[in-house]
Amino acid sequence: MSQIHHEKDDSKGRYWMQVDGHLAELTYSRAGDSMIIIDHTDVPDALRGQGVGVRxxxxxxxxxxxxxxxxxxxxxxxxAQFQRHRDWQDVL
Known part of the structure; x- marks a missing residue:
């Protein structure tokens, strides 16, 4: 599967990947130096059910x-993913 890219500046960032010509992304805002707030995940319909958002x-x-x-x-x-993956609770 495609590589995940990460872009960030002082206040915002995003993880994104291109799969079969479709862009999927997760965006976040920085809350100081010790926290990020995931505010949006977008996976095109063509990629749904393939685990792209989870990745x-x-x-x-x-x-x-x-x-x-x-x-x-x-x-x-x-x-919802954090509720499903209890092993991620350490970063909440």
Whole structure:
């Protein structure tokens, strides 16, 4: 599957990937140096059911662990994934 890219500046960021010509992304806002707020996940209909959105959230979780930051999932999709993946609770 496609590579996940990460772009960020001082206040916002996004994880994104291109799959079969379709763009999927997860966007977030920074809340200080120790937290990000996931505010939106967008996966085109053509990619639904392929685990693309979950991969984006997984990458955010992995980066949060690596950088010692917390995640506040306001996006309904990301929030649902955190409820399904109890092993991600350490970054909440």
């Amino acid at each position: 984006l959230v997984e990458r955010a979780v992995a980066d949060a662990r690596q950088n010692g930051i917390r995640i506040l999932p306001l996006c309904p999709f990301a929030k």
